[in-house]
Amino acid sequence: MAMGPMGGRGMRPAEKSKRGLRGVQLELFSYSERIKLPMLIALVLAAAGAVLTILGPNQLSKITNLISDSLMGEIDLAAIGRVAGVLLGIYALSALLTYIEHYIMATVTLGLSKQMRRDLCAKINRVPMSCFNRIAHGDILSRVTNDVSTLQQALSNSLPSMISAVAQLTGCVIMMFVTEWRMALAAIAATMIGFVFMFLIMKRSQKYFVDRQESLGTLNGYIEEMYSGHDVVRISRANDRIKETFRGMNRAVYEANRKSQFLSGIMQPLMNVIGNLGYVAVCVLGAALVMNGSIKFGVITAFILYVRLFTSPLTTIAQGMTQLQSAAAAGDRVFDFLQEPELPDESKNLPAPQPVRGEIEFDHVRFSYPDHPEKTIIHDFSAHVAPGQKVAIVGPTGAGKTTMVNLLMRFYDLDGGDIRIDGISTKDMSREEVHGLFGMVLQDTWMFEGTVRENLVYNRTGVSDETLERACRACGIYHFIETLPHGFDTVLRENVAISAGQKQLFTIARAMVQNSPMLILDEATSSVDTRTELLTQRAMDTLTEHRTSFVIAHRLSTIKNADLILVMKDGDIIEQGTHESLLAAGGFYADLYNSQFEQAS
Known part of the structure; x- marks a missing residue:
């Protein structure tokens, strides 16, 4: 696998999709059928609210005409009051429809983001x-957090605003032509220039919104990788190189x-300029038409509001398209991962053998790993493990020891051959069934923020304090737990100092509590000192008693009492x-053992 900056695994984001904005919209509606009707209702309400809004200038024009006609006489306050009441009712109904639309969209999009x-x-567990x-x-975390939030906000805010803007724009055009067609042509001619520039800008900027989401995902992946190995970075004095790589990604x-x-x-200042041109055109032409008696003064008042209502949707559409471009890029990444190939359905697979004897063939x-099918890791591995045997797998780095354990656990599928547990092929059992047969203690320890008890009984119920105490005493951590402020109920946070060796002992105790019929120990004593190793070794002997167990160890002194030692080299048992018996044979194992003994001396 290619090495990334600072020796990382070189993982890369998934290749960019070519869905585009429309493709993401179609994907979204096919993803969740339930959002179609509520969104349609919300968008109709948004359009209705916008249509009601554009009826306002016509009523204001009537009020202006009533006042201007009465300048030389008595003002008809009753008529003005009636028109004002109608105007108030229109705006109140428009506000109510808009509120309902926002409530529906917020509810729908929040539910959609929750579902996503x-x-x-769930997808993470199926790939x-x-x-x-x-x-x-x-990068995966960025899709779950940043991309889903971007998509939700755009759908909640931008889409209804754009529908409302389109309805308002259409209504304004109709009302302007109904009111005075010459002034309508002048206003539209001035503002349509903005459309041309808007679409040119949108076409050019789309790729940058895609790049923004991709580069942010790459940066998140790099930060997660570097901070998880922060100790190694500091010890290696690689801070300057890390900063340089980070600066490059941050710059991107x-x-x-x-x-x-x-x-x-x-877009915003451009639309402001276009809107001002519309005001100028309306005022100049309107003044000329008033002077020759073609229109009344109230028409100019109405058109000034129409121009504002006409240019405002253009600005809203421009801003909405900007957000929808970000949403398209984010949605693209979300759907790319949701459509990753999944593990096959295993609901009809055979159950695990009961009771489990632990015979493995x-x-x-x-x-060979799927990313590198040309590089065979395990060539032709055959071995028989009797029930209850303790099997040690040894060999140099890269021999395939951990790979064999991964195959036994069905983390990967075989290219050829078979692995059988009590005569049943693991291919015929579901992965969950296989995983439930084994307890695992890995070289990389894992503990989460929670109580000591929660860390030890992880995903198990009904575990008594006596069982916990027995497991912790066997692993030599019971005294440490007693020194904690609340014993087993102490919450493990950063302020609770736990050494790497103690974390390893915690994971061993967790395996004891799980009490699985078979056991896998991958360098389980790698992080403990010599004195603790002896205690841990006795605990391991107790744990593996009457259980089929696999032990991967570089310290050959820890597997002397194994029932069977498999020596691997270049993917084969040699x-x-x-x-x-292996020492007496004087072969590869004897050389490995003697070299470690000489180093120890």
């Missing part, structure tokens, strides 16, 4: 492990934001037997 995050979370070798973890985010925001930011196993 839930589906993304094959190879997906995470291709897409950075931080800045440039994408700058270009997209600069181009979209031009590796039958001519072959495997030797197998007990510790004594």
Whole structure:
């Protein structure tokens, strides 16, 4: 796998899709059928509210004419009051419809974003492990958080505003032509110039909105990767190089934001200028028409409001298109991940054998990672493990030890051969069934913010304090837990100092509490000192008693009492037997063991 900056795994975001804005909209409606009707109702209400708004200038024109006609006589206050009442009713109904529309859209889009995050979370558990070798973890997190939020905000705010703007724009055009066609032509001619510039800017800026979402996802992935290995970065004195790489990625985010925001930011002042030109055209032409008696003064008042109501939707549409462009880029990334190939349906697979005896057969196993099918990792692996045996897998780095465990757990599917548990092929069992058969203690410890008890009984119920105490005493951490302020109920936060070795012992105790019928220990004693290792080794012996267990270890001194030692090299078993028999054979294992003994000396 290609190495990324600072030795990272070189994971990259998924390739850009070519859906575009319309494609994302179609994808969105096919994704959730339930949003169609509420969104349609909300958009109709938005359009109705906009139509009511454009009826206002006509009523104001009547009021202006009533006042201007009465300048030389008595003003008809009753008539003005009637018209004002109608005007007030129109604006109140428009405001009510707009409020209902906003409420519906907020409810629908928040529910949609909740559904998307839930589906993304579920999707993470359904995609094959190879997906995470291709897409950075931080990039996936960015899709779950940033991209879903961007999509939700655009749908909630921009889409109704744009529908309302289109309705208002259309209504204004109709009302202007009904009121005075010559002034309507002048106002439209002045403002239509803005449309041309708006679409030219939109066409040019779309790619920058896509780049913004992609570069932000890449930056999130890099930050997550570097901060998870912060200790290594500091020890390696790689801060300057990290900063340089970060500056480059940060610069890419800045440039994408700058270009997209600069181009979209031009729209607002542009529409203001166009709107002012519309005012000038209406006032000049209207004054000439009033002077020759073609129209009344109230028409100019109405048209000044019409121009404002006509240019305002153009600005709203321009801003809405800017947000929808961001939403299209975000939605593209969300749907790309939701459409990643999934693991096959396993609902009809066989159940795990009951009771579990723990007999395991590796039958001519072959495997290569999906991203590199040309590079075979496991060539022809065959071995038989009897129930209750403790099997040690040893060999140099890259021999395929951890890969074999991953295949046993069905994290990946085989290229050839078979693995059988109690005579049942793991391919015929669901992955969850296989996972439930094994307890695992990995080299990389994992603890979350919660109580000591919650960390130990993770995902199990009905675990008694006696069971917890017995497991913790066996692993040598019971005294440490007693020193904590609240014992098993102490919340593990950053202020609770836990060493790497203690974290390792916690994970071993967790495996004891889980009490699975089979066990996998991947470098389980790598983070403990020699004294603790002896205690841990005794705990391991107790834990593995009467259980089929697989132990991956570089310290060969820890697997002397294994029932079977499998020596791997370049993806094949080259030797197998007990510790004594392999030493007596004087082969590869003996060389490994003697070299470690010499180093220790």
